Amino acid sequence: MTDRGTTIHEGAIPEGASPGGTTRRAVLAGLAGTTVIAALPAVPAAATVSATATPAMPESFLAASSKLCGIALDKSYLQLAGSIWQALAAQDGRTLTEICRIAAAAPDDATLRRRLVDDARFWPKTEALISAWYTGMVPTGTTPGTGCTEPQTVNRVITFDEALAWTVCEDFTKPPATCGGPFGYWHDEPPA
Amino acid sequence: MDRIEENGPARETLQADVLVIGAGVAGGLMAYELARQKRRVTILEAGPHIERDKAVARFRESSTKGANSPYENAPYAPTPDDQTPWTFYGQQAQGTTPVTKQTAFQGLYLRGVGGTSWHYTGHAERFHPNDFRMRSAYGVARDWPVSYEELEPWYLKAEDYWGVAGGPDTIGPPRSAPYPLPPVPISYLDRMVAAAAEPLGWGVGGYPHARVSVPEGYDGRPQCCGNASCRFVCPIAAKYDASVHVMKAVAAGATLLAGRVVYNIDVGEDGQVTAVQYRLADGGWGEARAKLFILAAHAIETPKLLLMSTRRRAKGVANGSGLVGRNLMCNVDIDTQGYAPSAVWPFRGPVSATGGVTGLRDGPFRAKQAAAATFIVNGGFNMSMGAIEEAQSALKQKLIGAELRARVHDNTSRQVHLSSSVEVLPDERNTVAPDWTRRDALGLPLPKVDFRVDDYTLRGWTAARERDRAILVKMGATSVTPPAPGTSSSKMASSKTCPDPEPVPVPSVDYAIIGGTAVMGDDPKTSVVDRFGRSHDHPNLFILGTSAYPTITICSPSLTLAALALRAADHIVTRGLA
Numbered sequence: 001m002t003d004r005g006t007t008i009h010e011g012a013i014p015e016g017a018s019p020g021g022t023t024r025r026a027v028l029a030g031l032a033g034t035t036v037i038a039a040l041p042a043v044p045a046a047a048t049v050s051a052t053a054t055p056a057m058p059e060s061f062l063a064a065s066s067k068l069c070g071i072a073l074d075k076s077y078l079q080l081a082g083s084i085w086q087a088l089a090a091q092d093g094r095t096l097t098e099i100c101r102i103a104a105a106a107p108d109d110a111t112l113r114r115r116l117v118d119d120a121r122f123w124p125k126t127e128a129l130i131s132a133w134y135t136g137m138v139p140t141g142t143t144p145g146t147g148c149t150e151p152q153t154v155n156r157v158i159t160f161d162e163a164l165a166w167t168v169c170e171d172f173t174k175p176p177a178t179c180g181g182p183f184g185y186w187h188d189e190p191p192a
Numbered sequence: 193m194d195r196i197e198e199n200g201p202a203r204e205t206l207q208a209d210v211l212v213i214g215a216g217v218a219g220g221l222m223a224y225e226l227a228r229q230k231r232r233v234t235i236l237e238a239g240p241h242i243e244r245d246k247a248v249a250r251f252r253e254s255s256t257k258g259a260n261s262p263y264e265n266a267p268y269a270p271t272p273d274d275q276t277p278w279t280f281y282g283q284q285a286q287g288t289t290p291v292t293k294q295t296a297f298q299g300l301y302l303r304g305v306g307g308t309s310w311h312y313t314g315h316a317e318r319f320h321p322n323d324f325r326m327r328s329a330y331g332v333a334r335d336w337p338v339s340y341e342e343l344e345p346w347y348l349k350a351e352d353y354w355g356v357a358g359g360p361d362t363i364g365p366p367r368s369a370p371y372p373l374p375p376v377p378i379s380y381l382d383r384m385v386a387a388a389a390e391p392l393g394w395g396v397g398g399y400p401h402a403r404v405s406v407p408e409g410y411d412g413r414p415q416c417c418g419n420a421s422c423r424f425v426c427p428i429a430a431k432y433d434a435s436v437h438v439m440k441a442v443a444a445g446a447t448l449l450a451g452r453v454v455y456n457i458d459v460g461e462d463g464q465v466t467a468v469q470y471r472l473a474d475g476g477w478g479e480a481r482a483k484l485f486i487l488a489a490h491a492i493e494t495p496k497l498l499l500m501s502t503r504r505r506a507k508g509v510a511n512g513s514g515l516v517g518r519n520l521m522c523n524v525d526i527d528t529q530g531y532a533p534s535a536v537w538p539f540r541g542p543v544s545a546t547g548g549v550t551g552l553r554d555g556p557f558r559a560k561q562a563a564a565a566t567f568i569v570n571g572g573f574n575m576s577m578g579a580i581e582e583a584q585s586a587l588k589q590k591l592i593g594a595e596l597r598a599r600v601h602d603n604t605s606r607q608v609h610l611s612s613s614v615e616v617l618p619d620e621r622n623t624v625a626p627d628w629t630r631r632d633a634l635g636l637p638l639p640k641v642d643f644r645v646d647d648y649t650l651r652g653w654t655a656a657r658e659r660d661r662a663i664l665v666k667m668g669a670t671s672v673t674p675p676a677p678g679t680s681s682s683k684m685a686s687s688k689t690c691p692d693p694e695p696v697p698v699p700s701v702d703y704a705i706i707g708g709t710a711v712m713g714d715d716p717k718t719s720v721v722d723r724f725g726r727s728h729d730h731p732n733l734f735i736l737g738t739s740a741y742p743t744i745t746i747c748s749p750s751l752t753l754a755a756l757a758l759r760a761a762d763h764i765v766t767r768g769l770a
Contacts, residue, residue: 067593068592068593069592069593069596069597070592070593070594070595070596070597070598071597109592109593109594109595112592112593113592116592117590117592123590126592127587127590130587130592130596131583131584131587134580134583134584134587134596134600135580135583135584136580137255137580152275154255155255156255157252157253157254157255160252160253161252163579163580164583165579165580165582165583165600165604166579166580168579168597168600168601169539169579169600169601169604169605171601172535172537172539172540172605173420173537173538173539173540173579173604174420176251176257176419176420176421176424176539176543176571176575176576177248177251177252177419177420177421177424177425177427178419178427179417179418179419179427179428180417180418180419180420180540180541181417181418182417183405183407183415183416183417183418184376184377184541185418185540185541186377186379186380186418186537186540186541186542186546186570187377187378187379187380187383187541188380189380189535189537190537190540
């Protein structure tokens with residue numbers, strides 16, 4: 001299957017990584033099989049180049065995100081990936097591109113940590129990237145502090161239902177405002 | 193000038209047998225009962241229509257996902273925001289003064305068709321019989337002019353209308369008939385808390401719910417499927433909300449007009465209410481005349497409107513007692529949280545609570561200390577943002593990859609949260625009034641609140657805190673907050689300019705419960721309305737809702753106000769008052 005304009009190599013998802021959103025992908029498949037995946041609005045790399053010269057989303061973006069998040073993000077995440085890329089790459093896109101390159105090439109978690117977590121040049125943007133995936137939100141500013149309150153980060157929601165924080169808990173729950181199962185499912189432990 | 197005047201010619205002129213102000217639980221039920229008796233009923237609602245799908249979409253799009261986040265905060269009918277509700281009430285933040293002198297009021301309410309019931313817990317509790325006789329039973333506060341026994345038939349009717357689910361073991365007083373629906377099961381988390389609480393001598397029971405528990409549905413509403421967002425919005429209407437009976441009223445012939453903000457009640461020389469004036473959402477105005485007026489605008493907007501209506505009565509309408517706007521009540525909360533040693537699987541099922549810890553709800557101790565209702569919160573530390581906040585916390589610790597994933601899953605699955613709501617007694621110093629120095633987009637005054645809690649409440653709050661902490665410790669929970677009593681950071685907030693930077697356990701005003709401000713009683717000198725909600729001063733004005741509560745108790749207040757509204761409607765019909 002070819003997603004219009006963007007090629008994600010099959011090998012982009014790290015071997016052994018936990019699959020991201022088993023339930024989510026099952027839902028997608030259950031709805032319309034591959035048709036749904038094919039119908040997802042593709043985010044071509046070139047399309048992310050805006051008038052403000054936001055760099056194009058590198059092909060390694062999903063692979064890098066998968067490693068940093070600890071979740072294998074397959075092609076069904078392309079649309080969300082494009083939204084996150086556009087939100088984060090608008091400022092200091094070159095650093096983000098470099099993070100993707102380093103993460104995709106890192107042979108193990110120790111290298112990933114040494115190169116991106118322990119290096120102050122990269123950690124803020126790396127944290128922002130992982131945060132966007134896990135929370136489904138990106139910061140847009142801060143509220144002014146008062147005499148008694150610290151300035152608060154103001155976020156914009158890119159996605160709620162696909163925020164990875166809920167995905168990693170999908171063996172027992174799901175995002176609020178989503179049906180959880182048959183009446184009374186909460187009485188017992190979730191199925192093993 | 194502390195008065196709102198008409199601006200040009202009226203754009204609307206309405207005439208009805210019965211004019212209902214407020215399309216919430218009380219207004220909706222009253223409108224329905226009278227419309228089906230063939231009275232010409234018009235309902236004026238200040239806020240907008242609420243469309244469920246749009247509310248759910250707003251919830252998903254909100255970055256904070258508080259109780260009011262799914263709903264349009266219309267500039268012509270503003271409500272408190274989730275983040276700093278005290279600013280809406282003209283107050284400063286929690287902790288700026290001792291709580292016995294001033295407490296930040298956080299009561300959230302909605303203005304819109306269906307009212308605040310859109311985001312209530314869905315618990316359909318009856319008050320305990322002693323809740324109606326606090327003075328007689330315990331020597332504190334005041335008795336209601338209505339007994340539990342008198343109200344019991346109306347509880348039954350309200351439960352039937354709502355489709356309340358419960359069983360023999362459900363938390364609640366004795367009853368004369370079974371619940372309409374079988375109980376909503378307690379959660380696995382409830383069972384784990386019970387395993388720790390019961391050896392300590394505390395019970396755990398399930399709550400009565402206004403959510404559908406049978407597969408065939410109830411009154412056109414579907415069975416609950418555990419969306420776990422019902423504290424904010426139920427996406428499928430399995431939880432009852434007042435829009436059900438507002439729409440039934442319309443189907444029975446009532447007229448519903450949203451975006452009409454009443455700002456004055458006119459009174460004739462004979463004491464009868466003759467008309468109300470209201471602003472349209474675009475700033476124009478209209479007038480509605482009727483034979484009978486029902487004011488059901490919740491415990492903040494109701495007294496505000498009465499006190500704004502000073503054209504013929506300098507103290508405001510229905511205020512011969514001087515008690516309109518006084519005795520504002522709520523509950524105050526203590527939230528005890530920690531991580532169980534193994535997964536207890538929160539974030540599943542009705543999110544506020546399916547079960548609660550009993551033992552502090554009623555008893556002789558109420559002579560000295562407040563009662564407490566303790567919810568075993570199915571929604572962890574933050575019902576709508578739980579796993580997301582765990583991710584943010586893990587990132588602060590620079591976890592990435594598999595470690596991050598495991599931390600978020602592990603911590604989220606082990607969250608235990610006991611939330612105790614503690615009773616506040618009536619206190620005439622606790623007030624709400626129109627603040628003419630702060631106005632909304634229509635130029636109408638915002639509400640100004642003056643509020644504090646007393647030592648009676650603080651003693652109950654302390655007892656609940658110690659009990660809840662003991663349960664978590666018994667569970668083997670770690671990272672329990674607030675810290676143990678007696679440690680330096682557990683002192684009450686004291687006089688200072690800013691809150692303590694460390695976690696300081698301070699009673700925080702509950703978001704969900706607001707009452708008092710137009711209390712009922714038999715004596716016109718000490719109450720605003722009589723036992724049926726009829727104004728002592730104006731025979732054709734009824735004031736319904738939690739504003740009439742002489743005491744607030746620790747029960748979810750909605751079912752009781754529904755029972756009282758149904759009783760008042762029956763009184764109006766049988767006495768030929770409309």
